[in-house]
Amino acid sequence: MKHSRMALCLAAALTIGVANAATEVTGPQGLLKGQVPDNLAGLKRVAITTFIVQYVTDVGISSKRNESDIFFSKWKEPAPEVMQAAADALYEQLVADLKAAGVDVVDAGEVAAHEAIVEMRKSGQPNPAVFSSTPLKKASKLFAAKGLPLVVATVQDAKLGSYATKPLEGTDPPRNLVGWDRQAREWLGGGGSEVFSLASIFLGQAKVATSLNATALNVRMTVPLVDLGVTTCGNTPGSCSGWSNVTGLIKPNPRIVEAGTVFSFMQSTGNPGHLHVVALQQPVPITGLKVTTDVEKFEVSASIFGGGKRTARGGGLLGALAGGAGVNDEKADFWVSFDAAELQPALVSAGGPIFKELAQILSNPK
Numbered sequence: 517m518k519h520s521r522m523a524l525c526l527a528a529a530l531t532i533g534v535a536n537a538a539t540e541v542t543g544p545q546g547l548l549k550g551q552v553p554d555n556l557a558g559l560k561r562v563a564i565t566t567f568i569v570q571y572v573t574d575v576g577i578s579s580k581r582n583e584s585d586i587f588f589s590k591w592k593e594p595a596p597e598v599m600q601a602a603a604d605a606l607y608e609q610l611v612a613d614l615k616a617a618g619v620d621v622v623d624a625g626e627v628a629a630h631e632a633i634v635e636m637r638k639s640g641q642p643n644p645a646v647f648s649s650t651p652l653k654k655a656s657k658l659f660a661a662k663g664l665p666l667v668v669a670t671v672q673d674a675k676l677g678s679y680a681t682k683p684l685e686g687t688d689p690p691r692n693l694v695g696w697d698r699q700a701r702e703w704l705g706g707g708g709s710e711v712f713s714l715a716s717i718f719l720g721q722a723k724v725a726t727s728l729n730a731t732a733l734n735v736r737m738t739v740p741l742v743d744l745g746v747t748t749c750g751n752t753p754g755s756c757s758g759w760s761n762v763t764g765l766i767k768p769n770p771r772i773v774e775a776g777t778v779f780s781f782m783q784s785t786g787n788p789g790h791l792h793v794v795a796l797q798q799p800v801p802i803t804g805l806k807v808t809t810d811v812e813k814f815e816v817s818a819s820i821f822g823g824g825k826r827t828a829r830g831g832g833l834l835g836a837l838a839g840g841a842g843v844n845d846e847k848a849d850f851w852v853s854f855d856a857a858e859l860q861p862a863l864v865s866a867g868g869p870i871f872k873e874l875a876q877i878l879s880n881p882k
Contacts, residue, residue: 538552538553538554538792539554543876546797546798547797547800547869547873548796548874549794549797550793550794550795551793552794552881553731553792555731555783555785558785559781560619560879561619561620561621561622561731562614562619562621562622562730562731563621563730563731564607564610564621564733565636565664565665565732565733565734565782566660566670566671567610567660567664567734568661568668568671568737569659569739570647570656570658570737570738571658572654572655572739572773573590573655573656573657574648574655574845575588575589575653575654575744576588576653576654576744577683577693577744577745577746577764578653578694578746579693579694579762580692581692581762582748582762582816585762585816585826585827586653587746587766587814587849588827588829588847588848588850589744589766589848589852590846590847590850590851590852594856594859595856596644599657599659600644601860602659602859606661606737606863607624607661609864609867609868610867610871613871613875614871614875614878617875617879618879619878624663625662626728627664627728630727630728632720632721632723633664633720633724636716636717637666637667639710639713640660640666641658641667641668644657644660645666647704647705649704649705651695652695652698652702653695654703656705668704668736669710669717670718670721670734670780670782670791671735671778673704673776674775674778675701676774676775676797679701679775680774680798681699681700681743681773681774681799683696684766685745687745688747692746693746703738703740703773704776721734721782721791725783725784729784732781732782732783733779734779734780734781735778736776736777737772737863737867739770739863740771740773741768741769741770741771741805742766742767742769742770742809742850743766743767744765745764746763746764746765747762747765748763761816763813763815763816764815764849764850765812766809766813766850767809767812768807768808768809768852770854771801772796772863774797776796778795779793779794779795779874780793796870800867801866802863802865802866804866805863806855806858807852808852808854809852809853810850810853811850814827814849828849
């Protein structure tokens with residue numbers, strides 16, 4: 517939170533002149549909604565300055581009745597080369613859909629070699645980068661496509677009117693879960709090191725837009741594969757046998773997720789401290805990826821003295837005092853698996869409708 521406040525203050529300090537007025541846009545299918553710059557003609561030529569795929573590899577959940585036991589799921593990850601190739605393929609699909617709609621796209625090599633992008637890369641993260649957040653109970657591995665910088669300041673989580681991410685049906689309601697309000701609407705976490713380089717990041721976007729005579733376009737696609745839930749006696753009738761038991765449950769739900777999938781725009785005539793953002797409003801299923809878990813549920817004792825079966829990353833009184841294992845840890849209660857060969861084609865297929873809708877917005881924003 518401290519980093520977020522600093523980022524907002526520094527971004528505000530970058531105000532130079534008056535920001536472009538915004539045009540409100542909604543995609544034909546309702547997948548995308550947000551604002552684009554009022555210089556609509558400028559949207560017909562874009563330079564993709566960042567393209568990031570966020571794989572949400574670890575997700576946790578815990579009940580307020582037993583906060584020290586956090587149930588965590590974790591991917592059995594494919595090789596980094598597989599995840600990178602999928603990110604590159606998504607980029608290529610976006611370019612193809614934009615060009616098909618009549619939007620000119622600056623070549624990735626030209627953008628990646630631009631001096632402002634070289635400077636942005638110094639301010640960003642290594643590729644790939646691991647982001648984790650204890651309050652969100654999430655860890656992710658992020659990949660930047662096509663040699664572009666891995667900079668997240670331009671693609672933060674979007675604020676929506678409602679969120680589709682919910683605990684599993686039939687499990688404890690959000691009010692009984694620890695920190696669920698943030699978990700449902702936030703996916704990123706991390707990235708605090710960029711706070712001190714916001715000037716070079718945002719001004720660099722404007723430089724790219726000016727020198728390439730194009731709108732700078734930033735992209736982040738966020739991919740979780742499961743949903744979780746918790747049942748505790750007294751909260752959900754019949755959910756467990758005995759007052760002191762807590763059970764975590766998991767179900768595959770591979771998707772490109774709302775709020776964590778965003779497109780931001782910077783134009784040469786705009787305010788370097790202001791980005792217009794269009795965000796995914798509802799999850800898009802990744803139907804071509806068969807996801808499995810080693811077990812469907814995991815039950816522990818809620819005893820504060822540590823008796824009985826505990827969650828993999830620490831539990832009970834001692835676990836709570838020690839902080840348990842980290843959010844980005846090699847232990848898990850649920851292991852999530854899929855065929856690595858399915859990842860790239862499944863992601864490209866799921867991303868297609870989103871990209872086509874973005875292309876429609878840019879080619880005809882009114």
